[in-house]
Amino acid sequence: MKTKEEVIDVIFKSIEEFSQQNDVQLEAKVDTILFGSQSQLDSMDVVHLLVSIEENINSKFDTSISIADERAMSQKNSPFKTVSTLSEYILLLLNEQG
Amino acid sequence: MEKQIVLITGARKGIGRYLSEYYLSRFYIVIGCSRNNSDLNHENYEHYCLDVCDEVAVKNLFREIQKKFNRLDILINNAGIASMNHSLLTPVSTVKKVIDTNIVGTFIFSREAAKLMQKRKFGRIVNFSTVAVKLNLEGEAIYAASKAAINSLTHIMASELGGFGITVNAIGPTPVKTDLIRNVPADKIDKLLERQAIRRFGEPADVANVIDFFIKPESSFITGQIIYLGGI
Numbered sequence: 001m002k003t004k005e006e007v008i009d010v011i012f013k014s015i016e017e018f019s020q021q022n023d024v025q026l027e028a029k030v031d032t033i034l035f036g037s038q039s040q041l042d043s044m045d046v047v048h049l050l051v052s053i054e055e056n057i058n059s060k061f062d063t064s065i066s067i068a069d070e071r072a073m074s075q076k077n078s079p080f081k082t083v084s085t086l087s088e089y090i091l092l093l094l095n096e097q098g
Numbered sequence: 099m100e101k102q103i104v105l106i107t108g109a110r111k112g113i114g115r116y117l118s119e120y121y122l123s124r125f126y127i128v129i130g131c132s133r134n135n136s137d138l139n140h141e142n143y144e145h146y147c148l149d150v151c152d153e154v155a156v157k158n159l160f161r162e163i164q165k166k167f168n169r170l171d172i173l174i175n176n177a178g179i180a181s182m183n184h185s186l187l188t189p190v191s192t193v194k195k196v197i198d199t200n201i202v203g204t205f206i207f208s209r210e211a212a213k214l215m216q217k218r219k220f221g222r223i224v225n226f227s228t229v230a231v232k233l234n235l236e237g238e239a240i241y242a243a244s245k246a247a248i249n250s251l252t253h254i255m256a257s258e259l260g261g262f263g264i265t266v267n268a269i270g271p272t273p274v275k276t277d278l279i280r281n282v283p284a285d286k287i288d289k290l291l292e293r294q295a296i297r298r299f300g301e302p303a304d305v306a307n308v309i310d311f312f313i314k315p316e317s318s319f320i321t322g323q324i325i326y327l328g329g330i
Contacts, residue, residue, distance in 0.1 A: 044261065048216075051213050051216060054213070055164075055213060055214075055217065058161065058164075059164065062161075062165075063161075064154070064157035064158055064160075064161045066153075066157070
């Protein structure tokens with residue numbers, strides 16, 4: 001059974017890699033805002049980061065989840081909003097895949 | 099120099115099979131896929147059976163590619179189906195099959211390939227359009243519509259993926275003698291060839307020639323383009 005802490009670790013690693021490769025200093029904290037009007041990321045940054053997180057999650061857990069699935073894209077409150085909400089959503093997807 | 103890795107959909111027969119053998123002869127590692135098994139045996143060839151519009155199966159394929167090679171350099175979205183019929187006699191089930199294979203399949207493969215390619219900031223995606231789009235070919239309403247969608251997808255994904263180091267282009271073949279046109283009456287084919295500047299069937303080698311141009315490292319500034327054969 002995967003844990004939220006393991007997922008958050010992968011997200012933090014992805015954020016660190018992303019910050020190094022781009023001209024963005026994003027903090028690796030659970031309440032860091034990733035998406036929405038208060039985020040310091042532009043729309044392309046969000047795409048880059050989410051793709052990177054998805055690849056790292058699938059690599060670590062040997063899974064094939066899609067973070068940007070129909071459920072995520074249709075929710076009123078985006079699961080991508082913060083590191084914490086994203087980790088909860090990813091954990092849900094991982095546990096559904098088994 | 100490390101071998102480049104190319105993934106070709108619809109690799110079992112026709113143009114896809116030709117391209118597989120062509121790139122193997124040029125020392126690429128070729129990953130092919132189709133709904134059925136392939137009899138192509140080569141140390142640098144791997145075949146996977148799947149339906150291109152099955153998202154789960156496609157994601158699993160890319161998971162395998164990631165584990166085995168940790169990269170993908172080129173994707174050739176060759177898999178496609180057509181169904182020549184007057185629109186008034188075309189069942190919706192046929193419409194859905196054509197859209198699923200031609201549009202959904204191309205989209206899923208392009209999306210998953212781009213996720214892998216962006217890690218190395220290098221990738222080449224080649225889609226398949228058709229002269230039927232430009233010629234507004236009667237009898238090919240759904241096929242041409244699906245490939246018009248591929249044209250649009252090519253343009254837009256080229257813009258979206260440019261920053262990732264990935265180019266996206268398309269080739270629009272004229273009729274090539276494969277199963278795709280097996281059931282098209284000869285007189286209709288002849289009328290189509292008459293509309294070409296160069297009036298002959300396309301050959302798989304003509305297709306490979308254009309793809310070679312798109313995928314070569316020097317073509318890093320060529321993206322969002324659709325090249326039609328035969329002077330259409």
